[in-house]
Amino acid sequence: MQGQVEQPPPAVQLSQKPGKDPIRIVLDSRLRIPLEARLLHLDSPAPTWVAATAAAPGEKIKAVQRLGHEVLVLPEEDGRVALKPLLELLGRRRVQSLLVEGGAAVLGSFFDQRLVNRFFFFFAPKILGGRDAYPAIAGLGVDRLAEAHIAANLTIRRLGPDVLISGDL
Template identity: 35%
Template sequence: MHVVVNAAMSADGKLSSRRREQIAISGDEDFARVDQLRADSDAIVVGVGTVLADDPHLTVKDESLIAERREAGEADHPARVVVDSKARTPIDAAILDDAATTYVCVSEVAPIDNRMDLAGRAELVTAGDDRVDLLRAFATLQQQGLERIMVEGGGELIFSLFEAGLVDELRVFVGPKVIGGRDAPTLADGEGFAAEFPTLELTNLERLGDGALLTWRTAGG
């Protein structure tokens, strides 16, 4: 399995404002790059916070990319995965439509009623006691043939993936905006590392408009 974390952040490292409202950080060039990355993936992963804040669809937009997937014998869109320890994903969330298979990863503390509701719209993966055990959940996804994984956020999930040693590659578009705010989400939130910080090797730097795309490989990537 190869896990790529992809994100767009402001020049000061924020994913969105302190109100958790979606902000257009990148432009058309980066949108096209992200769409290509989606088309090249077996699954797109987000945390439940992203679902609740943005209600993303997580599908490939470009019809030519969809046609290429069909020619390769693949579904039009990659599978979608929500990491949702307490099964809070709304039943009417866009990510649960029939455009592609959706997996919802929950823990044992998720209410049974919520799990039953979601089971009618998605494939449930139960891993972990009070929070999703990402190592177990990703192992289950790999058993389903999902090898090329794209992670689109948010910050809590990204930190947890680095903490679990699951990230192989980090691609970040840094846009020409300053958002500010001590409570605005950053690329990697969560508890943060106090020691043994993950180290990255810069493999590519590319200018896109007035922003820059940085690609890093992790030590084990």
């Protein structure tokens, strides 16, 4: 989670059109989301589902449910919500597309398991760096160039001072 829930990214903010809000799915293996988090108090017709593991405290599960949200208790993998069972559950619930907005670890997990088929990278004209800087995508990565993800159908678009690069994998 590492702060993503505290400042909702654009895709989890409410749409201007009634009934068009996306289902919000929060990955939080131990259910550490603060009960005061804005994401749990949105006035929206779309649900918020919180994906957790058996490591989540039962009382916290009940507290989140009392706020009107569903807690999806899923298997864990390396201490995190196992992504493939999550995606299988979403498929059974007829979720046909998923926009993943997360920190480096979440994005890295999706890339490591080759669960990404389209990507959107936004670049701001700000250069950060340093030995201890956070990567955009963490995870295991690949050991050899031959194992790298190969992008196709690239598009590049300027959005004010920012640049959006999208493509298929």
